[in-house]
Amino acid sequence: MKMGFGTGIAYSLSEPLKTQIMKKLITTIAIGFILLGAKAHPGSELKLKMFDNGIFSVVLDEKPSYGQSAFFSKDHIKPGYHKLKVIRFVNTPYNYYAAKQVVYKGWINIPAQSVVYASINCHNQFDIVKVEPKCFPPSHGGGHGHGHGHGNGHGGGGWYDDDEYGYEGNGWNPAxxxxxxxxxxxxxxxxxxxxxxxxxxxxxxxxxxxxDYNHFSAAQVVDLTRLFSFDSSRLEFAKMAFVKTLDKQNYFLVNDAFTFESSIEELNEYIAKK
Incomplete structure (x- = not known):
C-alpha cells in the first residue's frame, strides 16, 4: 500500500488481480453484445403446409398450436432440433365429421437465422422445400406486423414474394x-x-x-363398385376411383367388392405404384 498526497489513500493492485478484473470486464462486454445480437436477430421461422393444402394443427416442442388451418407459421425459433407433431383432419365416410390423424411425429432441424419452407408430403414425411436467409427489417418499421405465431403469417411489412410456394407479401395465398x-x-x-x-x-x-366432378369416401366407392356385374369392370372403376377418394387409408374396404382374389391383388399392386 502506498500513501498518496493529500487526505486520500491510493491502493496499488497486483498484476494477477488486474488481469482477473480485465477478464471479467471483457466477458461482461461480450455477453452484452451476444444478448444484443440475439435481440436484433430473434431466431428462425418455420412455414409449414400439407402437400394438398389440407387442414391440420401442429404441436411444436410439446406446445400445441391454436385452432386448425391450411398453413402454420411460427417465428422466433431457436436453431437446432425440435420435436414436431402434425395432426391432420380428415373426413369420415359420408362426411359426418372430421377425424384426427397424426401424419407426422419426429424431430426437425432448424438452421440459424433462416426461413424454412416445408410441407408434409403424400407419404407423411417432412419435406423442406427451401431455406432462405432471414431478412431483418430496419428499426424504423416495415418488419413483422401482428401476425407472429401460429398460423397467422406475416404482418403488414412482408418481405417475400414467392408465388411458387404460395406465399405473397402479406401472408399465404388462401388455400x-x-x-x-x-x-x-x-x-x-x-x-x-x-x-x-x-x-x-x-x-x-x-x-x-x-x-370427374366429385370426391368420394372409400365406403361410397365400395357401393359403386358393387353395381358392376363383372370383376373386370369393378377393377377398372376401383383403379380410377382411388385418386378421387379422400380417406385413402380406408381403401382396403374396396377389396370386399370383388369376387376373385386376383382382382384384389391387381388393385393392391396398382395402388402400391401410385
Whole structure:
C-alpha cells in the first residue's frame, strides 16, 4: 500500500488481480453484445403446409398450436432440433365429421437465422422445400406486423414474394376449399342412375362422369363398385376411383367388392405404384 498526497489513500493492485478484473470486464462486454445480437436477430421461422393444402394443427416442442388451418407459421425459433407433431383432419365416410390423424411425429432441424419452407408430403414425411436467409427489417418499421405465431403469417411489412410456394407479401395465398365427399342424398341419386343401366359399359360411363366432378369416401366407392356385374369392370372403376377418394387409408374396404382374389391383388399392386 502506498500513501498518496493529500487526505486520500491510493491502493496499488497486483498484476494477477488486474488481469482477473480485465477478464471479467471483457466477458461482461461480450455477453452484452451476444444478448444484443440475439435481440436484433430473434431466431428462425418455420412455414409449414400439407402437400394438398389440407387442414391440420401442429404441436411444436410439446406446445400445441391454436385452432386448425391450411398453413402454420411460427417465428422466433431457436436453431437446432425440435420435436414436431402434425395432426391432420380428415373426413369420415359420408362426411359426418372430421377425424384426427397424426401424419407426422419426429424431430426437425432448424438452421440459424433462416426461413424454412416445408410441407408434409403424400407419404407423411417432412419435406423442406427451401431455406432462405432471414431478412431483418430496419428499426424504423416495415418488419413483422401482428401476425407472429401460429398460423397467422406475416404482418403488414412482408418481405417475400414467392408465388411458387404460395406465399405473397402479406401472408399465404388462401388455400383452395378442402374437398368433401358427395353428400348422401346426391350419392343415392347418382347410385340409382348407374344401377338403372342394363350394361356395365353404360354404368361405367355414368360412374366416370361422376368421378370427374366429385370426391368420394372409400365406403361410397365400395357401393359403386358393387353395381358392376363383372370383376373386370369393378377393377377398372376401383383403379380410377382411388385418386378421387379422400380417406385413402380406408381403401382396403374396396377389396370386399370383388369376387376373385386376383382382382384384389391387381388393385393392391396398382395402388402400391401410385
Amino acid at each position: 383452395p376449399p378442402m374437398p368433401v365427399c358427395l353428400d348422401p342424398a346426391d350419392f343415392m341419386q347418382m347410385k340409382s342412375s348407374i344401377a338403372a343401366k342394363a350394361f356395365d359399359s353404360s354404368r361405367f360411363e355414368i360412374a366416370k362422369q361422376a368421378l
